[in-house]
Amino acid sequence: MTLPETIDAEQLADRVAAGDAAAVAVELREQQPADAAEVINELPEHARAEILSHLSARDVSHLLEYLVRHGERALTPLARLPGGSLTAIFNRTPLGTAARVLREMPRELRSEIVDSLAERDIVRNLLAQDEETAGALVTTDFLALRERMTVMQAQATIRTSEILTRRLSHVYVVDNDDRLVGSVSFRQLLLSPQNLDLGRIMRRDPISVFAGTDQEECARIMERYRLDTLPTVDAEGRLLGFIDLPEVLRIAEGEATEDMYMIVGLSAEESVNTSIARSVRLRMPWLLVNLVTAFAAAAVVGMFESTIARAAILAAFLPIVGGQGGNAIIQTVTIAVRSIALGELTLRNARQVLVKETMLGLTHGAAMGVVAAVAVFLWSQELILSIALGVAMVINMLVAGAAGVLIPLILRRFGVDPALAAGIFGTTVTDVVGFGVLLALAAVSIGVLGL
Amino acid sequence: MTLPETIDAEQLADRVAAGDAAAVAVELREQQPADAAEVINELPEHARAEILSHLSARDVSHLLEYLVRHGERALTPLARLPGGSLTAIFNRTPLGTAARVLREMPRELRSEIVDSLAERDIVRNLLAQDEETAGALVTTDFLALRERMTVMQAQATIRTSEILTRRLSHVYVVDNDDRLVGSVSFRQLLLSPQNLDLGRIMRRDPISVFAGTDQEECARIMERYRLDTLPTVDAEGRLLGFIDLPEVLRIAEGEATEDMYMIVGLSAEESVNTSIARSVRLRMPWLLVNLVTAFAAAAVVGMFESTIARAAILAAFLPIVGGQGGNAIIQTVTIAVRSIALGELTLRNARQVLVKETMLGLTHGAAMGVVAAVAVFLWSQELILSIALGVAMVINMLVAGAAGVLIPLILRRFGVDPALAAGIFGTTVTDVVGFGVLLALAAVSIGVLGL
Numbered sequence: 001m002t003l004p005e006t007i008d009a010e011q012l013a014d015r016v017a018a019g020d021a022a023a024v025a026v027e028l029r030e031q032q033p034a035d036a037a038e039v040i041n042e043l044p045e046h047a048r049a050e051i052l053s054h055l056s057a058r059d060v061s062h063l064l065e066y067l068v069r070h071g072e073r074a075l076t077p078l079a080r081l082p083g084g085s086l087t088a089i090f091n092r093t094p095l096g097t098a099a100r101v102l103r104e105m106p107r108e109l110r111s112e113i114v115d116s117l118a119e120r121d122i123v124r125n126l127l128a129q130d131e132e133t134a135g136a137l138v139t140t141d142f143l144a145l146r147e148r149m150t151v152m153q154a155q156a157t158i159r160t161s162e163i164l165t166r167r168l169s170h171v172y173v174v175d176n177d178d179r180l181v182g183s184v185s186f187r188q189l190l191l192s193p194q195n196l197d198l199g200r201i202m203r204r205d206p207i208s209v210f211a212g213t214d215q216e217e218c219a220r221i222m223e224r225y226r227l228d229t230l231p232t233v234d235a236e237g238r239l240l241g242f243i244d245l246p247e248v249l250r251i252a253e254g255e256a257t258e259d260m261y262m263i264v265g266l267s268a269e270e271s272v273n274t275s276i277a278r279s280v281r282l283r284m285p286w287l288l289v290n291l292v293t294a295f296a297a298a299a300v301v302g303m304f305e306s307t308i309a310r311a312a313i314l315a316a317f318l319p320i321v322g323g324q325g326g327n328a329i330i331q332t333v334t335i336a337v338r339s340i341a342l343g344e345l346t347l348r349n350a351r352q353v354l355v356k357e358t359m360l361g362l363t364h365g366a367a368m369g370v371v372a373a374v375a376v377f378l379w380s381q382e383l384i385l386s387i388a389l390g391v392a393m394v395i396n397m398l399v400a401g402a403a404g405v406l407i408p409l410i411l412r413r414f415g416v417d418p419a420l421a422a423g424i425f426g427t428t429v430t431d432v433v434g435f436g437v438l439l440a441l442a443a444v445s446i447g448v449l450g451l
Numbered sequence: 452m453t454l455p456e457t458i459d460a461e462q463l464a465d466r467v468a469a470g471d472a473a474a475v476a477v478e479l480r481e482q483q484p485a486d487a488a489e490v491i492n493e494l495p496e497h498a499r500a501e502i503l504s505h506l507s508a509r510d511v512s513h514l515l516e517y518l519v520r521h522g523e524r525a526l527t528p529l530a531r532l533p534g535g536s537l538t539a540i541f542n543r544t545p546l547g548t549a550a551r552v553l554r555e556m557p558r559e560l561r562s563e564i565v566d567s568l569a570e571r572d573i574v575r576n577l578l579a580q581d582e583e584t585a586g587a588l589v590t591t592d593f594l595a596l597r598e599r600m601t602v603m604q605a606q607a608t609i610r611t612s613e614i615l616t617r618r619l620s621h622v623y624v625v626d627n628d629d630r631l632v633g634s635v636s637f638r639q640l641l642l643s644p645q646n647l648d649l650g651r652i653m654r655r656d657p658i659s660v661f662a663g664t665d666q667e668e669c670a671r672i673m674e675r676y677r678l679d680t681l682p683t684v685d686a687e688g689r690l691l692g693f694i695d696l697p698e699v700l701r702i703a704e705g706e707a708t709e710d711m712y713m714i715v716g717l718s719a720e721e722s723v724n725t726s727i728a729r730s731v732r733l734r735m736p737w738l739l740v741n742l743v744t745a746f747a748a749a750a751v752v753g754m755f756e757s758t759i760a761r762a763a764i765l766a767a768f769l770p771i772v773g774g775q776g777g778n779a780i781i782q783t784v785t786i787a788v789r790s791i792a793l794g795e796l797t798l799r800n801a802r803q804v805l806v807k808e809t810m811l812g813l814t815h816g817a818a819m820g821v822v823a824a825v826a827v828f829l830w831s832q833e834l835i836l837s838i839a840l841g842v843a844m845v846i847n848m849l850v851a852g853a854a855g856v857l858i859p860l861i862l863r864r865f866g867v868d869p870a871l872a873a874g875i876f877g878t879t880v881t882d883v884v885g886f887g888v889l890l891a892l893a894a895v896s897i898g899v900l901g902l
Contacts, residue, residue, distance in 0.1 A: 001659060001660050001661045001664060001684070002631075002656055002657070002658055002659045002684075003658060003672070004658065004676075032658075032676055034675045034676050034677075155641060158638070158641065158642070159642055168620055168638070169619055169620035169637070169679075180453075185637070186620070186636070186637035186638050186641055187609070187619070187637050189641060190606060190609065190637055190640060190641050191609070191610055205453055206453070207453055207454060207455065207483075208452060208453045209452050210452045213452060219700070219704075221454070222697070222700070223697060223700045223701060223704075224485045225455075225483055225485050226485070226695075226697040227697070228620075228679055228696060228697070233452070233453075244677075245679060245696050245697070245700070246673070246674060246677040246678070246679070246696070248700070249670070249673070249674045249696070249699070249700050249703055250674060252700055252703055252704045253670075253674070253703045253704065253706075253707050255704075256704050256707030256708045256711065257707050257711075257789050259711070260707065260708075260710070260711035260714075260785060260789070261785060261786075261789075263711075264778065264781045264782050264785050265778065265782065266782050266785060266786065270786065271786070271790060271793075271795055272786060272787070272790040272795050272796050272800070272804045272807070273795065276807055276810055276811055276814070279807075279811050280811065280814055280815065283782060283811070283815065284815065284818065286778075287775065287778060287779065287815055287819055288819075288822070290774060290775060290778045291771070291774075291775060291819055291822065291823060293774070294770050294771045294773075294774035294775060295771065295826065297770035297771075297774065298767045298768065298770050298771050298827075299767070301766050301767040301769070301770060302764065302767040302830075302831075305763045305764055305766075305767065306763070308759065308763040308766045309760060309763035312756045312757070312759040312760035312763065312766075313753065313756055314766070315752050315756075315759045315763075315765070315766035315769065316749045316750070316752040316753040316756065317749065318749075318752070318766065318769055318770070319745050319748035319749050319752060319769070319773065319882050319886070320742070320745045320746065320748075320749050322745075322770065322773065323741060323742075323744070323745035323748065323878065323882065324738065324741060324742060324745060326777070326878070327715065327716065327737075327738060327741045327874075327875060327878075328738065330715045330874070331715050331716065331717050331734060334711060334712060334715050334717060335712075335717065335721065335722070335723060336723070338708050338711070338712075339722060339723040342722075344722055344723050344724065345723050349723070353723045356723070356727055356730075359727055360727055360730050360731065360734070363727070363731055364731065364734065364735065364738055367735065368738055368739070368742055371739070371742065372742060375746065376749075379753075380753075423778075423781070424778060427774065427777070427778075431770055431774065435770070
């Protein structure tokens with residue numbers, strides 16, 4: 001196993017503080033850019049700015065696509081570089097990466113840099129794209145070959161082009177109106193007779209997406225058809241650029257994490273590195289929503305205050321009903337949300353999944369209800385209340401199965417992300433239903449049986 | 452946007468039933484293999500087997516890597532093909548894919564097929580690899596070039612080789628002992644002078660992994676360094692093959708989903724398509740664990756039965772304390788689990804993250820505690836009990852922050868997956884602490900103040 005050697009950030013910081021920034025910059029150039037970006041991100045801000053000032057525009061531009069992964073904070077030292085350097089750096093950066101970096105920079109600095117760029121119109125256009133779409137990911141620096149070129153002409157064009165610095169397996173082919181018509185692999189160019197037209201050797205009609213296509217869908221298409229690049233076209237079919245698989249890998253991982261975060265009321269933007277102030281701002285709203293929904297459950301319990309006053313052991317049963325129902329609905333919601341994201345749960349099979357999860361809830365409810373009722377009876381010796389607990393659990397888990405599928409589908413129906421705090425809404429449903437059924441049954445049996 | 456046209460599975464099933472299987476097979480050949488595999492998977496079993504019998508060994512072998520994505524069930528029609536066909540199919544399939552498919556087949560059929568294969572030793576070796584490692588993903592059908600070859604010799608070798616059917620951007624270079632020493636892109640081969648040695652133009656010491664390297668780590672390395680293939684070597688550095696990015700994309704997505712499933716006590720193997728019986732088997736154990744832990748919370752409440760009998764409104768406060776604590780700890784656990792998976796939370800920064808989440812819990816607790824105490828006072832007019840509720844919430848959310856980081860780290864310390872039912876354990880902690888503090892404070896104040 002060969003992995004690049006990494007450097008220790010603390011040691012580097014000391015050396016920069018000791019005035020050794022130029023030598024440190026030289027060492028970082030030798031590192032893999034992913035590693036260099038990580039180390040730089042860990043340095044104190046002034047050290048980062050100093051190191052960047054010792055790197056060439058070309059070196060910094062190579063680092064940008066890795067620095068941007070560490071978020072906004074990693075890019076702050078850029079603001080300390082003189083305007084001329086920034087222009088030089090961004091003029092050398094692939095436009096898609098430049099746009100991604102610029103998105104994370106303060107608005108004023110951003111427009112200043114954009115105005116100074118050679119390709120400012122394309123970059124402005126990229127910045128205007130919705131962040132979650134193919135347009136925001138697209139690599140626009142690419143070489144497109146013409147259908148009527150011969151293999152020999154294509155080879156000559158590639159030889160003289162400075163664009164193709166990235167490792168790619170193929171080049172896209174366009175017609176005279178720049179419409180995407182095919183792709184040719186470098187391997188084919190290497191192996192085909194020199195005088196054939198590209199139109200003869202290319203693969204026709206490659207799979208492509210629009211700039212407005214959702215990134216998650218792009219990831220799904222690339223995974224499904226095993227593509228390493230995905231061309232992006234405009235409404236007329238003209239080639240705008242392509243999306244690169246490593247970028248999509250981050251998105252695919254990110255989307256699954258995002259779903260999971262949203263279910264529990266977290267923002268996808270948060271990580272362990274987020275500042276406390278920002279974490280508070282991000283989490284507090286959902287904790288408040290959760291508090292409001294908790295009051296709904298509390299109100300249900302409050303309605304039965306006199307019942308509980310007569311049989312206080314009922315209070316001890318609440319966490320059992322609530323805990324089981326909550327866990328069951330969170331399980332179902334999680335499966336439903338991921339299945340929607342993966343395209344496995346659609347309106348077409350919604351009914352079938354709903355029936356399955358409801359049956360599953362009934363089965364689990366029956367099993368857990370009996371176990372819990374027996375256990376609680378052995379503990380409390382309250383036969384009627386133990387039966388009420390068992391019945392409440394059966395009903396609650398049946399409801400958990402149904403609601404766990406319906407909540408994400410309903411959120412989606414209203415154009416909201418199906419994961420959005422689905423866990424919070426879900427556990428409210430099971431708390432309200434579980435407590436309500438348990439206490440109502442208890443109230444009736446205490447009243448009727450005069451316990 | 453150009454996407455392949457898809458066919459309707461029901462219509463195909465009718466046509467197969469009407470004796471049209473041969474024509475259907477021809478149409479499916481024209482489809483993208485990913486789409487053909489999906490349609491085939493949706494057909495009734497006998498129709499699937501019939502269609503496969505009308506496809507050539509070569510066509511079926513192309514389908515295999517897509518069929519295997521639909522899991523075990525999609526591969527059952529293979530068992531109906533005659534042994535000779537199966538051998539022909541598997542002999543044409545890349546060995547890595549063959550091994551992945553064989554893993555999903557019944558043990559007896561599997562060993563029968565393996566015994567009949569030309570490369571049976573390599574396939575047996577692949578099957579012996581741990582399923583979660585690089586070795587189980589590796590593509591072993593590859594062309595490695597020698598360091599001492601000239602560009603011209605390399606081009607000739609590639610021309611006469613039948614192996615490189617996949618779209619790749621580069622070829623790996625080995626020394627005389629088959630040790631991986633570099634890589635050369637097709638683009639370089641196209642552009643370099645014909646008489647140079649590969650050793651002169653190759654990139655040296657490519658990043659590589661061992662066959663035993665965990666798949667999740669492979670995904671991380673490929674994402675970090677933006678690799679489209681990742682070579683796999685043995686202990687002596689000999690090249691075994693390489694891992695392909697589209698395969699890893701599936702793993703990366705899968706791992707995030709897996710974490711999320713495990714936190715709530717689900718198995719990564721489950722989807723909406725899992726049978727009810729299997730879903731019950733997979734979920735019941737964790738629901739039972741959850742029931743046991745719910746009894747811990749119930750026991751705490753039970754200890755204060757007489758307190759509740761005197762102030763039954765306390766029962767209504769339980770869902771408020773429990774709900775907020777539960778939501779807070781699930782949020783923290785989710786962040787901690789994903790951060791561990793992404794390498795952002797390690798033992799090195801554990802203390803810092805622990806402090807942050809504890810502070811965050813304290814902040815949220817203070818804010819929510821005040822809001823809840825005021826709201827509950829307005830509702831119940833119980834001043835002392837409302838204060839007790841507020842205090843319980845502060846303490847509980849502080850504990851939620853700390854325990855939410857510690858539980859995944861402790862699970863990991865004991866060699867268990869940090870996500871393993873962390874949500875279930877977490878909510879138990881907050882239920883026990885929240886209920887305990889609230890009721891203890893209430894008991895003391897009722898006792899002392901004689902309310």
